[in-house]
Amino acid sequence: MTAANRVVDATELGERVASYDVSRVRGRRIAMIDEADPVAAAVAAIATREAGGIPLIADERWPALYRAELNDLVASAEPGPGIGWATSTSGSSGSPRVILRSESSWSASFPAVTGLLGLTAADVVYLPAPLSASMSLFSAAHARAVGAGLVVSGTPVAAVGNATVMHGTPYALGAVVDAVHGGAPQRIRAALVGGAQLDAGLRARAEALGIRVVSYYGAAELSFAAVDIDGGGLLPFPGVQLRLAHGELWVRSDYVASGYLGPTTGSLRRDSEGWATVGDLAVDRQGPLSFVGRRDGAILTAAATVIPEEVEAALRRIPGVRDAVVFAVPNASVGSLVGVVVERTGSTRAPVGDVRQQARALLAPSHLPRQWFHTSRLERTASGKPARTRIRTDALEGRIERYE
Numbered sequence: 001m002t003a004a005n006r007v008v009d010a011t012e013l014g015e016r017v018a019s020y021d022v023s024r025v026r027g028r029r030i031a032m033i034d035e036a037d038p039v040a041a042a043v044a045a046i047a048t049r050e051a052g053g054i055p056l057i058a059d060e061r062w063p064a065l066y067r068a069e070l071n072d073l074v075a076s077a078e079p080g081p082g083i084g085w086a087t088s089t090s091g092s093s094g095s096p097r098v099i100l101r102s103e104s105s106w107s108a109s110f111p112a113v114t115g116l117l118g119l120t121a122a123d124v125v126y127l128p129a130p131l132s133a134s135m136s137l138f139s140a141a142h143a144r145a146v147g148a149g150l151v152v153s154g155t156p157v158a159a160v161g162n163a164t165v166m167h168g169t170p171y172a173l174g175a176v177v178d179a180v181h182g183g184a185p186q187r188i189r190a191a192l193v194g195g196a197q198l199d200a201g202l203r204a205r206a207e208a209l210g211i212r213v214v215s216y217y218g219a220a221e222l223s224f225a226a227v228d229i230d231g232g233g234l235l236p237f238p239g240v241q242l243r244l245a246h247g248e249l250w251v252r253s254d255y256v257a258s259g260y261l262g263p264t265t266g267s268l269r270r271d272s273e274g275w276a277t278v279g280d281l282a283v284d285r286q287g288p289l290s291f292v293g294r295r296d297g298a299i300l301t302a303a304a305t306v307i308p309e310e311v312e313a314a315l316r317r318i319p320g321v322r323d324a325v326v327f328a329v330p331n332a333s334v335g336s337l338v339g340v341v342v343e344r345t346g347s348t349r350a351p352v353g354d355v356r357q358q359a360r361a362l363l364a365p366s367h368l369p370r371q372w373f374h375t376s377r378l379e380r381t382a383s384g385k386p387a388r389t390r391i392r393t394d395a396l397e398g399r400i401e402r403y404e
Contacts, residue, residue, distance in 0.1 A: 009149040025053030034058040038152035056086040059132035070096035077262030087134040104396040112238040121147035126163030128172040133383035135218040154275035160187040167385035169195035169384035233288020249282040250275040312361040327392040340369040354402035372403035
């Protein structure tokens with residue numbers, strides 16, 4: 001293993017898994033994996049699972065209170081029979097929530113993912129998000145099944161010269177593209193991208209570098225639901241049935257999680273016919289699906305309903321805007337105003353007048369943000385998604401600079 005790059009090939013991974021002490025595995029109890037080194041965490045999780053245990057990887061960035069509450073939950077709750085994997089939500093807000101799933105709910109999708117990426121034992125998979133993130137732990141398990149190597153965590157500059165495939169968020173893909181344009185050597189030939197909507201411009205930049213991009217819609221509770229292999233739009237992932245009910249997307253597949261640990265509840269809902277949803281909204285335009293956000297994230301302002309993801313997608317088209325998080329700002333007159341924190345490109349902030357003028361050309365007046373904030377770097381969760389609740393709180397409480 002090369003420590004700086006956190007690279008482990010299949011042979012070393014197998015040797016370390018075989019020699020790992022699995023004495024902590026206790027029947028159906030969850031084994032908390034608390035390793036600072038990401039390769040050690042991957043080894044511990046895989047060895048625990050192969051010994052019949054249920055691994056749950058900790059994140060060193062968890063706040064102390066969150067970690068303590070999670071430890072109490074794991075110690076007191078019984079996962080029940082048939083559970084193979086456990087993952088925690090990011091901890092960006094609220095109480096801990098542990099998602100439970102069977103071994104087969106992940107392994108059943110391995111052949112489809114292998115085919116989409118053309119993954120073989122000769123590949124090395126780069127996982128930019130910590131292994132505590134569901135997408136990374138899934139791909140570590142998948143790489144083990146295929147016999148591929150891993151590059152876990154580390155920097156894009158270090159990773160792109162070692163990895164041939166990556167699985168991460170659009171933000172992580174953007175960092176890889178930027179690293180290659182900055183002169184880093186590049187071996188990555190394919191990227192599996194989820195966690196947020198992928199901008200068409202970013203896809204084009206990646207593909208211009210020879211990276212075949214496979215984007216998908218999914219959720220930690222649902223796993224894979226829809227896939228876009230060529231930029232033509234999202235279609236049902238192999239083995240998945242999709243339906244819309246009042247604009248809400250429902251999924252039926254063998255990939256859906258079993259539920260949550262203990263008495264905690266989350267966004268996962270099921271019906272009696274095996275369909276499941278996490279409340280995401282979509283539009284079916286007689287073919288590819290278009291996702292417009294989470295029902296409980298909609299902003300009600302005057303007589304309009306604003307979906308944050310729609311506004312964010314428009315703002316990311318503006319030069320100087322790398323990313324954006326849109327949120328509700330309480331207002332007694334209209335219920336809520338639309339607020340936004342803009343993540344700038346480069347070290348200088350784009351003039352707010354220029355950004356607003358271009359936003360007016362892209363957005364209906366009801367969707368145009370009324371309060372603007374800016375930062376050089378958005379706070380993100382372990383999986384690379386913007387930490388929405390924290391960002392909104394920091395903006396409203398004055399910890400993020402406001403455009404005047």
